Ligand code: FES
């Protein structure tokens with residue numbers, strides 16, 4: 354890319370500068386012109402880019418194809434490599450039961466099961482889940498029959514706003530499968546990654562405890 358620079362600026366009369374040497378005014382005019390061109394065109398790695406080159410770079414975001422099973426249905430999709438499992442579920446598969454609370458691994462609202470283990474889907478890259486089996490809250494019931502823990506949440510009135518509830522239930526299912534349910538204290542410890550702003554913890558623990566006892 355060529356940048357057109359302004360022509361030499363003659364020194365003011367009586368300045369004492371020679372016409373062949375670059376004057377201070379010439380230097381400032383040249384620097385300003387080059388700087389302006391760099392800002393307008395964009396600089397990446399020291400190379401000036403025109404607008405079309407920028408567009409090409411943006412379109413070339415790395416993406417991958419991934420095949421996985423979600424709630425018993427095989428799905429294949431090509432996604433940006435940076436896509437989280439949570440965004441894959443919510444934005445690509447329209448499974449919005451998994452909630453985005455913090456998007457940083459701190460609240461547990463996005464908890465799902467991957468190959469039977471509970472994970473924060475906001476911290477899990479979708480492209481790493483080739484052939485994985487994912488279970489979300491939408492896939493927990495057996496037809497019209499709720500999962501026992503879903504039913505226990507209703508029976509125990511273990512939620513208020515419900516925002517954390519899908520993650521709490523998936524985490525509770527994992528907790529029961531792992532066998533961390535010998536006491537309310539143990540359940541609290543192993544469910545501590547799931548935050549409930551409504552403060553329903555006593556009833557959540559009771560729902561998990563009762564479901565584990567019925568197994
Ligand atoms: Fe994933 Fe909060 S949204 S842990």
Ligand code: FES
Nearest residue numbers: 513515549550551
């Ligand atoms: Fe409202 Fe848990 S029920 S955040």
